[in-house]
Amino acid sequence: MNQQPTRKKPHLGVEDRLSNLPEPLISHILSLMDTKDAVQTSILSTAWRYHWTNIHTLDFDYGKFGFCNPVRFRKFVLDVLSRRKGFHLHKLKLYCSGTTHVSMARKVFNYAKLHGLEHLETDMVGKFPTSLFDCRNLNTLKLDRGNWRDFPSKPFNLVTLTSLEIEAFRLPAKWNLFSGFLNLVNLTLIDCRVSMVVNFTISAPSLVNLKISRFHYWGKKMYRDLKLVISAPKLEFLQMSLEHPLVYPLVLSVENCPILDQVNIHIYLNHCGTKDYKKRQTLISDAMRMLEMLCHVNSLALSLGFLQGKFLLYRNTRDAETKFVELYKETGEEGLLYTLPMICESVLNHVSILLQELYTGKTPIIWPAYYKNWPAYYKNCLLDLLR
């Protein structure tokens, strides 16, 4: 026995602290690691030899697999599947980084399906394994690096799904993509492209949180009138991160979202050519149109990121004043530029005019009467920033 007089240990032996944990806790800790790391613990001691076989999460990532070749990776994955004992599989991450492992992926997905998989994250989305479509317990699905393949146009049958995140997919136009996900609460679309279409509809009966980043067109030609229609009776939170010039123009319709409570829109113009005033003007008016649609929302924020700085137009509750602030990069603090009454159509018109004037750099600026008490200092600062 090894004794340390300085510290009291009323309930734990000194040796092998980790092994003193109850088995479920050990396998839980091992489940939080990369599966390769978990398997390595079999060599720690006889007591540890089989702990890893009870892990409830499998995390296979070719990118993190060291210098091994795809064949070894494949062998490792299949070896783990055949040796794992725990019945229930909670979570599976399978990232193959572009190495083609279609038959292996099929085996892994089949195994997962048989073991009641609930949570799947993968980049193996090339040939959609049909076994995925009827995982009866799946509640979270994350599909990464779609390389703008077509999102399967055959409707999924995943009624249990509550969270879906897809990255870099081409979304088919004519089919109402998400209406089949009856219990979907969280939807995240990253870098998805829409084919030639005028209205793109996101309709999901249980959707509460919707996040969209870099939503844009398929192909080079931009259609002026792309309209994103969100029809979700339970939607409360909407976040959109849009990057110029890929994003615009975009018109948003949230008429069928009666309890929408919080909306955050980020528009980044960092790549925007400084001389392209017309584009900027269009962008501003689109942003304002978006805000107009959102006047009924409780908490509303529009942030505009320029190369030189970031501005934020926001209010926290429906009755609160709207603040127009500059965000300082260094300190992260807000510098209040102006306070507006509630966002409503007329105020938005003023803001829109103001921003467009600032953009185009037209001088002299005809400031709406509304802004007559805006300190000249701020006007000049804004102008400098935007030029």
Added chain:
Amino acid sequence: MASSSSSSSTQVKKITLKAADGKHFEVEEPVAMEMETVKSFFVGNEDAMKDMVVPLLNVSSEHMPAILDFYRNHSEFRKRTPPPPAEEVKAFNEAFLENKSDEQLMEMIMAANFLNTKELLNFLTEAAANRIKNKSVEYVRAFFGIENDFTPEEEARIRAENEWAFDGLDED
């Protein structure tokens, strides 16, 4: 949630908890109720509130202040609207772990397990996993004081059995 909304802000009900080594801790009721083990002690037994001391057999007094601090802060985070920025929660969590040795971490995991609080347990097990991630077998063994009771032949056999897992591993 069963945390009773006692609006009498002047006098917050306290519950006395007794750590494994006999030391007493006076804890505000809502904080104490974060622990399922304590909560179940009082279920259907309202009179017990007043003067009963709840024995916590698996929690050493050394860890009580930190554990209570975690409950207080995280329940405050949960109540706040709008929710606190992720950085604030992260900063608290990092500070919480900063001076904890691996041994203390393990003891706290046992404590959280005994207290039956999912949030703390998830947080601590995650921290433990992070500490042994990407470490070589020999390193993990030394780190946690696990005695290698394999014969060299056995060890070689197990390595061969799980060959692919040990591929490319540092041998220090």
